[in-house]
Each structure stands twice: as C-alpha cells, then as structure tokens.
Amino acid sequence: MSKNWPLWEVFIRAKNGLSHRHAGSVHAADPRMALEAARDTYTRRMEGVSLWVVPSASIVASDPGDSGELFEPAADKIYRHPTFYSIPENVKNI
Amino acid sequence: MYTTELRDKSQKQAAPITAPEDPARLAAFEARVAADDFIEPKDWMPAAYRKTLVRQISQHAHSEIVGMLPEGNWITRAPSLRRKAVLLAKVQDEGGHGLYLYAAAETLGTSREEMIEALHSGRAKYSTIFNYPTLTWADIGAIGWLVDGAAIMNQVPLQRTSYGPYARAMVRVCKEESFHQRQGYEIMMVLAAGTAPQKRMAQDALNRWWWPSIMMFGPPDENSPNTAQSIRWRIKRETNDELRQKFIDVTVPQAEAIGLAIPDPDLKWNEARDSYDYGAVDWEEFYAVVRGEGPVAKERMQARVKAWEDGAWVREAATAHAAKRETREAAE
Numbered sequence: 169m170s171k172n173w174p175l176w177e178v179f180i181r182a183k184n185g186l187s188h189r190h191a192g193s194v195h196a197a198d199p200r201m202a203l204e205a206a207r208d209t210y211t212r213r214m215e216g217v218s219l220w221v222v223p224s225a226s227i228v229a230s231d232p233g234d235s236g237e238l239f240e241p242a243a244d245k246i247y248r249h250p251t252f253y254s255i256p257e258n259v260k261n262i
Numbered sequence: 263m264y265t266t267e268l269r270d271k272s273q274k275q276a277a278p279i280t281a282p283e284d285p286a287r288l289a290a291f292e293a294r295v296a297a298d299d300f301i302e303p304k305d306w307m308p309a310a311y312r313k314t315l316v317r318q319i320s321q322h323a324h325s326e327i328v329g330m331l332p333e334g335n336w337i338t339r340a341p342s343l344r345r346k347a348v349l350l351a352k353v354q355d356e357g358g359h360g361l362y363l364y365a366a367a368e369t370l371g372t373s374r375e376e377m378i379e380a381l382h383s384g385r386a387k388y389s390t391i392f393n394y395p396t397l398t399w400a401d402i403g404a405i406g407w408l409v410d411g412a413a414i415m416n417q418v419p420l421q422r423t424s425y426g427p428y429a430r431a432m433v434r435v436c437k438e439e440s441f442h443q444r445q446g447y448e449i450m451m452v453l454a455a456g457t458a459p460q461k462r463m464a465q466d467a468l469n470r471w472w473w474p475s476i477m478m479f480g481p482p483d484e485n486s487p488n489t490a491q492s493i494r495w496r497i498k499r500e501t502n503d504e505l506r507q508k509f510i511d512v513t514v515p516q517a518e519a520i521g522l523a524i525p526d527p528d529l530k531w532n533e534a535r536d537s538y539d540y541g542a543v544d545w546e547e548f549y550a551v552v553r554g555e556g557p558v559a560k561e562r563m564q565a566r567v568k569a570w571e572d573g574a575w576v577r578e579a580a581t582a583h584a585a586k587r588e589t590r591e592a593a594e
Contacts, residue, residue: 172375173581175368192431193365195374197577198584209361212354213438232305 175224176202178209180216188220196221283308295496300426303369311495314488315425316370318497320377323363324388327381330356331565332396332558333405341399348445349402355442359435366427382567390548391478393556400453400467406446408468408475408513414439415509416479424496447516454520461521468517469525476540477548479506485545510538 173195179188191210196202202221211219230238246252255262287306294301301307330353337353340346364374380386391409396402417439420432453464480502483489492498500508510529517524528541551559 172373173577175365192362192434193368194361197580198587201580201584208354209358212351212358229304232302 173197176206176221177224177227178202178206179220179222180210181218182216184217188218191215193224194221292494295424295494298422298496299424300429301424302426310491311497312370314492314495314497315428316367316372318492319363319367319370319425319428320372320380321387321389323360323367323377324381324386325392326356326360326363328388328392328562328566329409330360331562332392332394333402336396336399336402339399340402345449352406352442352445355438359431359438362431362434363428366425366431369427378570382563382570384554384563387552389478390551390556391474392562393551393554393559394470394474395558397470398463398467400450400463401471403446403449403453403464404467404471406442406444407450407516408446408471409478410439410442410446411513412475412478412509414443415505415512419499419505422496422499447520450522451520454522464520465522468522472525473543473547474551476506476510476543477545477551479503479509481545481548482543507537510540514538 174197175193175195177193178191180191181188191206194202194205194209196205199221203219206219206221210216242248288308291301291307291311301311333349333356334353337346337349340349364377367377368374377386381388396405414436417432417436421429421436423429423432450464450468453460455461480486483501483503486502489498489501493501514524514529526541528539530539531537532539550556556562
C-alpha cells in the first residue's frame with residue numbers, strides 16, 4: 169500500500185426470502201471495516217436485512233470473449249423449453 | 263449533485279479522438295450501443311469511450327464530494343433540529359453518491375488514489391456550481407431546489423447511459439436525490455411565506471443561484487464539440503441545451519408558486535415553442551469558473567486537501583491494524 173485499501177464487493181439481501189444481490193463496492197482495510205462501510209454506503213434507507221462483503225480479488229469472472237461458447241449453445245436447444253411441445257387444446261393441466 | 267463534462271479550452275484542443283481501433287471490434291461496439299445494449303466492465307470498448315467515461319464519471323464523483331462542503335458548513339447553523347437532521351442526511355447522501363461513482367469509474371481501470379490525486383492537484387474538474395459561496399440559510403434552500411433540481415434533470419437520462427456500472431450508480435443516486443430537491447424547495451417556501459426580511463433572503467438567494475444553476479448544464483451545444491460523439495455512444499442521452507430548457511420550463515412555475523421572481527428580465531413564455539425564452543447566459547463567467555477562478559475555488563480545494571491530510575493517520579492506523587490482525591490469525 170500501504171495507501172491502497174483492497175476493494176470489496178457488496179451484496180445485500182433486501183428481505184428474508186430473497187437472495188443477496190450485488191449492490192456495489194467499497195474500499196476497506198479489513199472485513200469488519202468493509203461491512204461497516206457497506207452499511208453506511210449502501211443501506212441508508214432500509215435497503216436490506218443482511219450484507220455480504222467479498223474481496224473483489226476473490227471473484228472469478230467469465231470472459232465476455234468466451235460468451236459464445238459458454239452461452240450460445242443453449243440457443244439451439246429450444247426443446248428445453250415447454251413451448252417447444254405442441255399439445256392439443258382440449259388437453260388440460262399440462 | 264452533478265457535473266457535465268468540463269474542460270477548459272486548452273484541454274479541448276488537446277483531445278483528438280483518432281486512436282486507431284480494430285475496425286471490426288469498433289463496428290460491433292457501435293452496433294451494440296446503437297441498439298441500447300449496456301457495456302460492462304470486461305467488454306471491449308474503444309479507448310476514447312473509456313477515456314471519456316473516466317473523465318465524466320470521476321468529475322461527477324468529485325462534484326458530489328466537493329458538493330458536501332458548501333452545505334456541510336451550514337449543518338451546525340441550521341435553524342432547527344429537524345433542519346439539522348435533514349441537512350446532515352443530505353450531506354451524507356452526497357458522500358455516498360461520490361463513493362458509488364468512484365467505484366463505477368474504478369471498473370474502467372483507474373484507481374481511487376489516482377482520481378483523488380487528480381482532484382487535489384487541480385487537474386480534475388468538478389461542477390462549477392460549488393465554487394460559489396453559501397452566504398445565508400436561504401442558500402441551502404436554493405441549492406437543494408435549483409442545484410439538486412438541475413442535477414436530477416441531468417441524471418435521470420443518465421440512468422440509461424450505455425456504461426452499465428455508471429447507469430446503475432445513477433439509478434441509486436436518482437432514487438435518493440428527490441428528497442434533496444424537495445427539502446430545498448420547502449426551505450424556500452417557508453422563507454418566502456415568512457417575514458419581509460426572510461422573503462428578501464429567499465429572493466436574494468434565488469438571484470445569486472439562478473444563473474450558476476443554468477450554467478450547470480454546461481456550454482451551449484454549438485460549443486460542446488464532443489456532445490455528438492457522446493450522444494452517439496449513448497454516454498449522454500440529451501444535449502446541454504435540451505436539458506437546460508427542460509429545467510427552466512419546470513422551475514419557473516415553482517418560483518411563481520411561492521411568490522419569488524426569476525432574475526431574468528428576458529424570461530418570457532413562448533406559445534409557439536411551448537417553452538420559456540430566456541436571456542443570454544454569461545458564458546465568460548462560466549469559463550472563468552471552469553478555469554478555477556470561482557469566488558471560493560481556492561477555499562474548497564484547501565478544505566478538501568486538509569480533510570484528506572488530516573485523515574491520513576486514520577488510514578494508516580486502519581492499514582496497520584489489518585496487517586497486525588492478519589499476522590496474528592496466520593500464527594494461530
């Protein structure tokens with residue numbers, strides 16, 4: 169650094185029953201400070217009931233350049249969707 | 263709060279956007295933004311797009327942070343506990359907005375330290391509006407009403423700006439900012455309905471803040487050479503003059519509603535345009551303030567640098583504490 173505090177990603181659970189969702193990031197020297205900074209920065213208006221902070225350096229992200237091979241194969245597998253199958257109209261509850 | 267893209271003339275001339283880019287990637291990028299797709303941090307983007315965004319987002323962040331100063335100095339003098347609590351919450355919000363924006367700019371490859379250094383050394387700009395002094399309590403009302411009002415006008419379209427992290431920061435900022443404008447208007451409303459000296463104070467604040475607020479939208483379109491590029495890249499969604507006109511059209515009736523007069527003798531409703539015509543803006547004043555000649559520009563930067571330097575020992579202590587804790591945990 170000593171001046172550069174690490175970056176942390178902040179995730180907020182808006183209310184119980186929902187998953188945590190990415191809200192933004194903060195700089196902090198340690199985990200406790202990261203939580204406190206996340207609280208002050210991202211939850212001033214009852215935005216949540218639970219916080220996660222994760223060191224940004226620990227996140228492994230996919231490369232947009234790979235998104236073709238990663239995600240496009242799904243496009244030609246439309247039989248994974250229910251609308252692929254035609255069912256007579258008089259057949260119900262399916 | 264908000265800043266538009268600010269540069270003085272020397273910087274404008276020194277910014278030719280001619281870097282050779284891979285034409286295929288550039289075409290794919292142009293097609294994506296034209297289709298209103300969002301660009302995310304790891305996506306390929308032209309160097310000029312990245313540079314424009316770093317400049318615009320960091321200026322915006324600096325404006326939020328410097329914007330805490332003119333209002334912060336009124337917290338202890340706010341006339342009631344309610345007003346103190348409100349102003350404290352507003353100033354805290356501005357700090358938060360600065361942090362969202364610094365974080366958004368950092369996703370483009372700059373660092374917090376670089377941005378802060380650029381601000382403190384005077385290389386980075388921030389909104390010209392904060393280089394005017396806050397002389398009376400009514401100025402706090404005028405800032406909330408006009409300055410935050412202009413900011414909202416600018417920021418609402420930026421919620422759909424093409425760079426994802428910037429757009430998301432703007433969504434959060436806009437959600438929080440509408441109380442800022444309303445509390446300011448309420449201050450003005452109460453003063454305007456008060457004693458004769460109170461009403462005079464409100465009118466005086468409006469007189470001093472009106473033109474600087476109009477200038478917040480940046481230079482007229484014909485002197486804003488990069489506007490076309492920024493609009494094509496969906497960084498900006500509306501031009502400076504379009505936003506300025508919208509702001510004037512909504513604000514004039516608000517002033518009339520509380521019996522205050524807009525200090526522009528040429529202001530006149532234009533039936534044909536369905537808008538107000540307004541008088542000439544003193545752009546020389548604007549460029550002087552951009553150059554750092556605003557009435558309290560030096561004081562603002564001194565206060566910023568002092569806060570940063572006075573806080574150095576806290577940053578060092580936190581770093582030392584974290585290092586000590588890590589060593590202890592490793593030993594266990």
